[in-house]
Amino acid sequence: xDVIPKWADAILIPLISIILAFIISALVILAIGxxxxxxxxxxxQGTFGNSAGIGFMLFYATNFIFTxxxxxxxxxxxxxxxxxxxxxxxxxxxxxxVCLAVPWPHWTIALPFALIGGALFGxxxxxxxxxxxxxxxxxxxITTIMFNFIAxxxxxxxxxxxxxxxxxxxxxxxxxxxxxxLPRMSDILGAVGIPFSDAAPVNVSxxxxxxxxYLFWLLVWRTRLGYEIRAYGQSESAARYAGIxxxxxxxxxxxxSGALAGCMAINNVMAAERLVLNSVEGAGFIGIAxxxxxxxxxxxxxxxxxxxxxxxxxGAEIDFWTNIPRELIVVVQALxxxxxxxxxxxxxxxxxxxxxxxxxxxx
Amino acid sequence: xxxxxxxxxxxSSVRLATxxxxxxxxxxxxxRAGIFDIGLEGKMLAAAFFSAAFAAISGSVWVGLLxxxxxxxxxxxxxxxxxxxxxxxxxxxxxxxxxxAAGLTVLIAQSWFQQGGRTPSLSGNARFNEITLPFADAVxxxxxxxxxxxxxxxxxxxxxxxxxxxxxxxxxxxxxTRFGLRLRAVGENPAAVDTAGISVLRLRYSAVAICGxxxxxxxxxxxxxxxxxxxxxxxxxxxxxxxAALIFAKWRPWxxxxxxxxxxxxxxxSLRxxxxEAVTQVKVPGQLLDALPYILTVxxxxxxxxxxxxxxxxxxxxxKER
Numbered sequence: 214x215d216v217i218p219k220w221a222d223a224i225l226i227p228l229i230s231i232i233l234a235f236i237i238s239a240l241v242i243l244a245i246g247x248x249x250x251x252x253x254x255x256x257x258q259g260t261f262g263n264s265a266g267i268g269f270m271l272f273y274a275t276n277f278i279f280t281x282x283x284x285x286x287x288x289x290x291x292x293x294x295x296x297x298x299x300x301x302x303x304x305x306x307x308x309x310x311v312c313l314a315v316p317w318p319h320w321t322i323a324l325p326f327a328l329i330g331g332a333l334f335g336x337x338x339x340x341x342x343x344x345x346x347x348x349x350x351x352x353x354x355i356t357t358i359m360f361n362f363i364a365x366x367x368x369x370x371x372x373x374x375x376x377x378x379x380x381x382x383x384x385x386x387x388x389x390x391x392x393x394x395l396p397r398m399s400d401i402l403g404a405v406g407i408p409f410s411d412a413a414p415v416n417v418s419x420x421x422x423x424x425x426x427y428l429f430w431l432l433v434w435r436t437r438l439g440y441e442i443r444a445y446g447q448s449e450s451a452a453r454y455a456g457i458x459x460x461x462x463x464x465x466x467x468x469x470s471g472a473l474a475g476c477m478a479i480n481n482v483m484a485a486e487r488l489v490l491n492s493v494e495g496a497g498f499i500g501i502a503x504x505x506x507x508x509x510x511x512x513x514x515x516x517x518x519x520x521x522x523x524x525x526x527x528g529a530e531i532d533f534w535t536n537i538p539r540e541l542i543v544v545v546q547a548l549x550x551x552x553x554x555x556x557x558x559x560x561x562x563x564x565x566x567x568x569x570x571x572x573x574x575x576x
Numbered sequence: 577x578x579x580x581x582x583x584x585x586x587x588s589s590v591r592l593a594t595x596x597x598x599x600x601x602x603x604x605x606x607x608r609a610g611i612f613d614i615g616l617e618g619k620m621l622a623a624a625f626f627s628a629a630f631a632a633i634s635g636s637v638w639v640g641l642l643x644x645x646x647x648x649x650x651x652x653x654x655x656x657x658x659x660x661x662x663x664x665x666x667x668x669x670x671x672x673x674x675x676x677a678a679g680l681t682v683l684i685a686q687s688w689f690q691q692g693g694r695t696p697s698l699s700g701n702a703r704f705n706e707i708t709l710p711f712a713d714a715v716x717x718x719x720x721x722x723x724x725x726x727x728x729x730x731x732x733x734x735x736x737x738x739x740x741x742x743x744x745x746x747x748x749x750x751x752x753t754r755f756g757l758r759l760r761a762v763g764e765n766p767a768a769v770d771t772a773g774i775s776v777l778r779l780r781y782s783a784v785a786i787c788g789x790x791x792x793x794x795x796x797x798x799x800x801x802x803x804x805x806x807x808x809x810x811x812x813x814x815x816x817x818x819x820a821a822l823i824f825a826k827w828r829p830w831x832x833x834x835x836x837x838x839x840x841x842x843x844x845x846s847l848r849x850x851x852x853e854a855v856t857q858v859k860v861p862g863q864l865l866d867a868l869p870y871i872l873t874v875x876x877x878x879x880x881x882x883x884x885x886x887x888x889x890x891x892x893x894x895x896k897e898r
Binding site: 350541547551 | 686693
């Protein structure tokens with residue numbers, strides 16, 4: 214099966230899939246009577262035209278890096294975690310509990326604890342489906358879907374009935390204390406003399422996300438545990454024969470996955486400075502597209518996250534300026550998932566034939 | 577709680593169970609043939625939009641119904657291509673279809689009607705109206721039986737009756753015909769079916785197509801029967817509740833009926849918190865009732881209350897030996 218060289222597998226196939234997804238998106242825009250070129254120009258201008266646009270793009274990308282890595286680590290163990298959305302919601306709850314627990318003196322102290330809170334809650338929410346898969350054989354895809362809905366109902370209940378401050382109509386927690394406010398990119402870059410818009414919520418979490426990418430790479434390709442996860446993902450029977458416990462791998466991979474999804478909350482929840490309903494905004498699902506497109510590699514996940522950050526920010530722009538609603542991004546997301554995930558063989562098989570042809574000619 | 581309130585709740589249970597039942601039976605055909613389908617939600621949503629849109633434009637609900645089924649079938653075809661022809665991951669394909677429908681419906685609705693992702697309200701012949709069964713008014717005054725017949729059994733739109741008739745039809749087709757036997761076999765052991773000289777591809781495509789038609793009916797009922805317009809994301813997780821019902825029913829048609837009625841009943845209860853409170857004497861949060869179908873499914877999946885065993889070849893693309 215290794216007709217296709219490694220570089221083509223890692224770069225060419227995702228690239229062709231993305232191009233196909235974009236061509237179809239352009240056709241959709243044409244079909245509803247709008248101009249795709251104009252739409253793209255608006256998206257580019259609205260994102261790269263000023264530093265606020267870039268800031269929003271990086272803010273969204275931070276979310277997607279976390280959820281993308283969450284889906285990716287599960288993919289390495291051949292588990293499909295659709296529950297990123299619910300795990301991120303619970304992560305938000307964990308972060309909110311930590312931030313509201315004590316009057317934090319400074320963000321440098323609040324952030325590590327918030328990170329732990331988000332990770333613990335996200336991991337806990339992933340642990341139950343993982344345990345059910347490992348011990349009772351319940352299909353993890355179905356249970357994680359169900360857990361998304363349960364998480365959403367739980368969050369509505371908690372925000373409406375429990376956490377909402379008395380007298381408030383808005384289903385949200387009280388504001389976080391001053392010491393739990395993260396420095397924004399404008400503060401960080403301003404300190405070294407680079408002007409950056411303070412309108413965008415991108416903050417120090419972006420660097421945590423980059424660190425998470427590096428740690429992910431270390432874990433998966435440079436540790437014994439990472440090797441075991443990949444071995445289990447490649448062949449369960451071979452892994453079992455080598456003395457790797459499937460129960461252990463399923464539990465650990467899912468706990469890491471849930472923790473990563475939960476960590477997303479340090480970005481969206483701490484930047485909003487309170488927990489509101491629907492704060493995840495589908496980032497858990499975009500993580501699926503990001504992981505598929507990035508081939509479950511941190512560099513790929515990072516690039517795919519930036520692309521989706523651009524799409525979401527650009528989508529808001531065209532929603533504002535044209536008759537194309539922001540749901541266009543959902544269509545692009547669907548097509549990316551379809552082409553890079555489900556229709557992979559449609560691109561791969563013809564490409565393999567092309568490479569085979571070249572090889573025969575050389576021989 | 578008095579008899580009339582109970583009757584009202586049962587009545588809305590039947591209405592709310594109908595889209596679940598269509599979608600659940602749709603999933604039953606697909607999954608019995610070995611094709612996992614978590615795209616029920618998306619197909620339902622697409623059918624809801626296209627049925628409402630075409631009914632609004634043409635003024636005829638039947639044109640709408642056809643358009644809805646067509647849209648759902650088109651998405652089924654995508655799922656078939658991805659999971660049967662190109663042997664891709666069926667779960668990922670289902671996820672993609674859900675998002676495709678969620679995005680496209682709003683995009684097209686905005687382009688056609690400029691009402692922020694909705695269709696105009698449907699009235700008259702552009703929606704399915706309630707049917708009064710014979711003698712409904714004559715027997716209304718008979719205690720108990722009268723109201724049950726006149727309010728609970730009579731007075732639904734035609735699609736409700738179609739949904740309930742689809743249950744015995746599905747049972748007959750799957751368990752009493754040659755096609756049904758082959759369809760179930762292809763979900764358990766496709767190699768055996770192939771050895772017998774029957775096309776696995778064709779069987780699976782027909783199962784996926786039946787799934788598309790039933791999802792189309794489900795979505796059309798949602799937009800033109802239960803409600804009288806399409807609004808953004810109106811399927812609101814019903815496709816996943818149907819999936820839950822399918823697991824709850826252990827992939828059997830008659831059990832599916834009871835599971836859908838139960839989940840419909842739970843949905844009806846969450847619309848009537850006053851009645852729930854009157855019976856239980858405690859304030860039950862509506863969110864708990866909303867989440868109950870999902871919680872029940874997890875419990876069933878965990879095998880604590882009887883084991884749910886899916887078709888053995890489910891989710892696996894069939895590769896012919898060379």
